[in-house]
Amino acid sequence: MALRTKAQWWGVVLDAPDARELAHFYARLLGWTVFNESPGWADLAPSEQAGYNLAFATERSYVRPVWPPVEGAPQMSMHLDIQVDDLDEAVAHAAEAGAELASHQPQDNVRVMLDPAPPALPGRRVSRRRPAGGRTRR
Secondary structure (H helix, E strand, C coil): CCCCCCCCCEEEEEEECCHHHHHHHHHHHHCCEEEEEECCEEEEECCCCCCEEEEEEECCCCCCCCCCCCCCCCCCCCCCCCCCCCHHHHHHHHHHHCCEECCCCCCCCEEEEECCCCCCCCCCEEEEECCCCCCCCC
16 A cells, blocks of 8 residues: 555644744745644645645744754754745745744855744744755755
């Protein structure tokens, strides 16, 4: 039996201090739509028929990872890669949507962006990368 069929969907769930707030940030960033929203949960996807989504769960004890890594501080457990056509334009769009340009940039063709978090609450690392093939990492 195949792992994936047309009737199935897959997704990634990211913890956040406020699931709905972070889902709406990604909706602005990606141009996707929030389809399911409750006080502690939100899903978004490019369409209801996409077969994949990003979901967000409110985690009250969430601690924002540090970038770049610092010994003894919370470490990033994942990042999202997003391909873009124009890196500078994509960075400007991400900043307008609410992302923050990280102080450390690992490569000339990569932009690490931090997704928004309320000032008193931690958030999560977002990176944008544009390798030689034009891919961007989020």
